[in-house]
Amino acid sequence: MEKTKIENVESWLSKEQARFISEVIGLDSSIIKHDDSWKKGSENFGRTVVLSDGNIFEKIAVNFSSISGDSLPEAASAKRPDLAGSAFRAMGLSIVSHPRNPFVPTAHQNLRLFSALGEEKSNWWFGGGYDLTPYFGFIEDSINWHRSAKKVCAAYGVNTYENFKEQCDAYFNVKHRKEQRGIGGLFFDDLNYWTFEKCFNFLKDVGKAFSSSYFEIVKKRKETAYTKEHRDFQQYRRGRYVEFNLVHDRGTLFGLQFGGRINSILASLPPTVTWPYEPSENLKKYESDLLTEFLTPKDWLSENL
């Protein structure tokens, strides 16, 4: 694969990171910025920016990294086990936002490029997507979220939204709890069946759609009044996020297997979490509503909603 192609993606991911950070600071000017650029050898580098203790956002991790490795870990590609063990180059931008107000959902985005270094033409693939994890859901927001996801896919062929939406529901499943992590969105991996340029354009469009859809919800919900119980519920449900990331998430497992910068890999964990054995009756009620109405895969764009 041509070096310039890789460098173009690298440079765009890095700019996209800066753009997202500026938008957050624009919304939440008193937020504290931790900005760590790191380098390991000549071929591994990254920039981890964590914005914390803002009025709106309690902790947002915006993580860019670009690494080379001698041996592709199994977790890197489910569909290409034949490539496990190859030398590779991988780069990605990962964003996880934990807002303070329990009526504002947690959101996640990942955009990445893998390239197994070899002769074959198809040894590159893009992956990524975005998904939303509400604590108290809003049907209107969920519909808008999925409408925007469908819009971004429209230029990329029939069923692209349906396909990536379904993959998202399948991936963000907290198996041991038999629960969805959230209301989904888009998830794609091993994306190399379009031209490189088309795949890369898709990545760019996904990045743009994510921030505009998410900030729209943030602005709409950030002033919602909440009680201690609402906040308790958010702390409790954040536990599910930790469970998913540490037990099931391929990106986290890849990082831990690869032995990357641990503070960057785990920067996505929520700032504060609780694991009560027995949630209060109110919390159980909130949970049952959330699970039934939002954390069950559904067609958010159906007429019947």
Added chain:
Amino acid sequence: MEKTKIENVESWLSKEQARFISEVIGLDSSIIKHDDSWKKGSENFGRTVVLSDGNIFEKIAVNFSSISGDSLPEAASAKRPDLAGSAFRAMGLSIVSHPRNPFVPTAHQNLRLFSALGEEKSNWWFGGGYDLTPYFGFIEDSINWHRSAKKVCAAYGVNTYENFKEQCDAYFNVKHRKEQRGIGGLFFDDLNYWTFEKCFNFLKDVGKAFSSSYFEIVKKRKETAYTKEHRDFQQYRRGRYVEFNLVHDRGTLFGLQFGGRINSILASLPPTVTWPYEPSENLKKYESDLLTEFLTPKDWLSENL
């Protein structure tokens, strides 16, 4: 393997659970008791007791379970991969204590019996042990903890303490952080090289030693004055406990693979946890002291300490 032998262990584990619970309530009388007995089919049952919101203890999980399965998961035995897939019976008592005062350490104990149902005589093995996770360590307490562990092993042959102590250090290692989880103690698995009776007696002695050593430390440290920063440090370091349990712990992975009662398997998680990206300077100082002096495997019974 004779049915009565299994039933004797089952009955003792269950009594040991009740004894431990009484001791906790004796020490911390206002603690709230959640007591859930459960049954799944005719061959899977357990009792999960979680004591929470006490003056001394924030959350203690005391978990007994006895289960049968058609196919032994790989996580059940590292040394007997040949038995993966066999029908089996497994039972265990697992205790994790999260005290409120950051000067009182977190403690863990596990006592278990596995039996692969087949013809071979040696298809049973005991496992378990105990370990201690201080936030602010005390050399005196660490020495007493290991002295008591050595004492319990003394009747079971030369080097039994050294062997199980070394296995404990090897097991309770938070690999992705390159840190020990605590100051260790005892860890044994695949224990069947003594007679069944001798192994079972060892289990009983380990159970007794755990509670007496731990409660001695609890009584000594429970009134220690602490600041918000000490407490913050405890919340932060509890994150490591979660990381170990969800990423590395074989017992947890076994439970998740087996699809057991999820609230029981994860009852051991701390009640409240934080993941700050950048701990404060004081927290970093506490951490560096803890890592250097306590969370590095050492011979706690050496004369030179």
